[in-house]
Amino acid sequence: MNETYFRIQRHGDTTTIISLGDWTLQHEPAIRKALYAIDLNQNIIWDFSNVESFDSVGMLLFITFYQQSKKKASIELVGYTQDQKRLYKLVLAHYTKESIPSRDKNILYRIGELTISSYLQFLAFLEFLGHVTASFLRYFVNPRNFRYKEIMYHIQQSGMNAIFIVALTSFLVGLVISYQSAVELAKFGADIFIVDMASISITRELGPMITAIVVAGRSGSAYTAQIGAMKITEEISAMRTMGFDPYYFLVLPRIIALMISLPLLIFFADVMGILGSAFAANMELNISYTQFFERLQEVLDSKHFYIGLIKGPIFAMLIAMIGCFRGFEVSDDTESIGSQTTASVVNSIFFVIAFDALFSVILTQWGI
Amino acid sequence: MRVIEAIDIGTRFGSTVIHDKVNMHIDQGEIYGILGESGSGKSLLMKEMIMLQKPSSGDMRVLEYTLSSIKYPQMQALRQQWGVLFQFGALFSSLTVAENIKLQLKEYTNISDAMCNEIVKTKISMSGLPTRAGALYPSELSGGMIKRAALARALAMDPKLLFLDEPTSGLDPIGARNFDKLIMELRDLLGITVVMITHDLDSIYSIVDRFCVLADKHVVAEGSITEVLDSTHPFIERFFKNEYAQKRLNIGVKNV
Structure with a gap:
């Protein structure tokens, strides 16, 4: 087992996960890989006292994992500092299931959009032409312009x-x-x-x-x-x-x-x-x-x-x-x-x- | 620990001298303000910190790097450790807000696309925007939303250093105070060091720990608000010792 980011100890049906090292942005892919390889389904004690640093990405990873595993196992969190708890609360407060709406349009929509916009542009050009003509004629009424x-x-x-x-x-x-x-x-x-x-x-x-x-x-x-x-x-x-x-x-x-x-x-x-x-x-x-x-x-x-x-x-x-x-x-x-x-x-x-x-x-x- | 240190910085354009032996330093974890009259070179000083402008003389130290002798790979490493919020947002207009935030994550890390989206959504929400704003293009945002989206982009890489160029300018007073609160919260929780150029007295009184005042090509005062107020420089007299500033000070102190 990779012991860079956490160590696992098993006693009976209780697993202790001791987080280690940097739970930060650059390490996220590696931590994720190792984390999702753990076999759960037991009582879990999660110890944070040995973590070097946490950033919002590391916390977000923890939260997504925690939210998922909570349903399958009972997880007890120990050894966290007050700062980590506040970071947890901050990230949790902004963690959302809502997804960003997609802006991708299908081909028919785009053809329609292009047709209408070309038509509108043509109308705009006619309007422009009218303005130019009118302004030009007004020159003669008031040559001072x-x-x-x-x-x-x-x-x-x-x-x-x-x-x-x-x-x-x-x-x-x-x-x-x-x-x-x-x-x-x-x-x-x-x-x-x-x-x-x-x-x-x-x-x-x-x-x-x-x-x-x-x-x-x-x-x-x-x-x-x-x-x-x-x-x-x-x-x-x-x-x-x-x-x-x-x-x-x-x-x-x-x-x-x-x-x-x-x-x-x-x-x-x-x-x-x-x-x-x-x-x-x-x-x-x-x-x-x-x-x-x-x-x-x-x-x-x-x-x-x-x-x-x-x-x-x-x-x-x-x-x-x-x-x-x-x-x-x-x-x-x-x-x-x-x-x-x-x-x-x-x-x-x-x-x-x-x-x-x-x-x-x-x-x-x-x-x- | 000193995160940024300016040593005898001089900046000249032809015969125009902007900075003459400017010295200041910023400590780890503080919110530091740069204050000064318009034209005193505040933005220029910040540009020198973020390597957009080379000082004519003197040296700038940022994190563990000395900028006068920095090599390209170190420059790139340093650039990943800070976030910059430009005064007018400077969001890339061809990308949506979400794509703007995701850009650096995609470029510099191996984080999976799904996780990137989670990070993006968290940052959008942290900066006070609704999630659906992620799908909007910069031209579809209002001024305040642009600032927030730009902050979310600056925070994308969980930077150690955050540079803010007039973060509250152009925001309504309520929005400005919320923005201040947000910056303070981020500093407290993520341990970010914040450097901000500001004219906003309320920000100076309520969230800035230390600041420097640029005038006459020099730093004329540096320190906490009480330390700076001890100075008798004409600009400080004019800026702080008037009825309006005194009134704000009383309110600001009450709030802290």
Whole structure:
């Protein structure tokens, strides 16, 4: 018998259990194992005078065992100190048979919950949209509400500060698509058509899309996190009580700023993307820069450029609105900032691509 | 036996000096208060005790360890011997109250799941929450419940040392006194040494055995309430020798 935690003495039908050592948290599994291996069914005297230390876990173990065995055997407790008795009373007072309710939900419940919450979120988005529209219209009734300073600040943050990353990404994308298609075009001796292909695809599709995706990752997520954090710290509630409409102060400046800066970024992305592809054409197909740009002037219809540019404000509106809406959806805990920021970026990128596809179809149908 | 000892602690951030040769000690089994004006570095001193902040100079001894030369395994061992109650609870928001309490038990011991649940329920009940509160997420709790749940989590490992950062702030007076009573009971029964930052005069008068007063970068007074009241430092004069504090003192003494 393991004698670390107790010693057993048997006299006739009386068993004496002499507890030893530390009846504490770290020793609980070992004590439990040994304790439940004792053969009971007799008169028991339980001696505590040799226990080194007891903590609430050791006491809890004793209580659970004692409660169970009391029914089968008569147990007499001896040798305990007053402190141990008080600890016993404390733990016993808080020992409960009641169990913590489970939060696990079955699959049907979760499907239902998800459906309803998606529906409610859709309604919340419509409400948000209504608020934004109403606040925007109210700007014209009372133009003094127009927040020039905030708009400028956000143009700086979301537009100016994004120039480098947008430029680099679009330069690389321009370079890569030209580089990859150069090989195929060279097979047909259609080298010079690289200018047609690259310039049209960059100005019409890739420039706007890359810019929008970069901005969604950069500013859309920032909007969600900023507004979400303000919601948790109750700054938004504070604004409301002071009569500062968060739509005027937080949402509209961000939307307007992004609607102004995104087309500008797209223009910049177009330039950089074409430069990238000129660079690749020069490297791979030996098309000189002069040749490239002369051809560019011939083939690049200005409508492609304008179509790309006009997407800017629309993408901007999508990104900024989703970013802000997700920010307002943040609830009281820190985890929801993370999940809402993720949702914000994922949703805005998805809607940007979906709207882009829609544009493509509509414009092709119209023959533009 | 000294459980915590601060020896010539100095704390500086750039040219701002927060502590200059701070000395104090905490004995085994006592409820020790840290008092001081806001900005006097009370929380910082506690952070230095629980290894969240390194002092710029001097040394801190906690249990048998010297914190300036402590190695990683000892750090981890020490961290299992204390419980910390943060001012705003700092419960993990992705876990329920019960999971918050169970976390350390699961991580550091081999205790069976059923027993862990028993321990969790006992701790929940000890801290004065109903058992069903174990299933709630922190965002579903009120301020007072968060404090209690955080206390239950701090007590999960049956610590020898309990650090409390303003435990009664944000509680109603009745709740605050019950919280005091609970802390006293835990100290008496489990032999825990309690270190608390507090502004609460009632706590200072009724449950704190000894405390130190931080002001002007130093400990300006340390000891029991009568010893501290002997000091004539302006902060102590202002804090204790006013009508309100005197009134509380009379009530507090009557209750003890």
